[in-house]
Amino acid sequence: QVQLVESGGGSVQAGGSLRLSCAASGFSYTRNKCMGWFRQAPGKEREGVASIDSDGSTNYADSVKGRFTISQDNAKNTLYLQMNSLKPEDTDMYYCAAKYWPWGCDSVSWSPNYWGQGTQVTVSS
Numbered sequence: 001q002v003q004l005v006e007s008g009g010g011s012v013q014a015g016g017s018l019r020l021s022c023a024a025s026g027f028s029y030t031r032n033k034c035m036g037w038f039r040q041a042p043g044k045e046r047e048g049v050a051s052i053d054s055d056g057s058t059n060y061a062d063s064v065k066g067r068f069t070i071s072q073d074n075a076k077n078t079l080y081l082q083m084n085s086l087k088p089e090d091t092d093m094y095y096c097a098a099k100y101w102p103w104g105c106d107s108v109s110w111s112p113n114y115w116g117q118g119t120q121v122t123v124s125s
Contacts, residue, residue: 002026002114004096009119016086016123022079022096022116029074034105036112037070037081039092039121048108049094050081053101059108064090086123093118 004027008020020037027033036051036059050070051059058070069082079096097112 002098004098004114004116006094006096006116006119009094009121011122011124012086014087014123014125017082017084018086018121020081020083020094020096020119020121022081024077024079024096024098027077027098027114028100029072029077031100032102032104033098034101034110034112035072035079035096035098036105036108036110037079038095038097038112039090040095041092044092046095047092048110051105051108051110052079053104055104057104059105061108083121086121088123088125091121091123093120 003025005023032054037049040046052070067085071080095118096116099113
């Protein structure tokens, strides 16, 4: 059974930083995969934020390019999202997501098979 558990959310002021972590259990990091982060606020559509594949190739939403960095530690089965220069519009619930996929993540808009429970990020002005 695959479990994705996010942590690292919280409240920060605009301009601050947070690092989100996603610990995966039951999910093989040795298989070809696509993993990433999505975010969603109440009443809004879910938005892809960043994705990374087994080769380490990354994709970012235009709204976060240059500010967010996605990375993975295969030895720890953990996915990260470093968020710098946070803005109030980054306030959302952030979700870790994954799927086994041999062709990589070609964008941030992909369809995961597995989801975490989410971690809240709140940025105040």
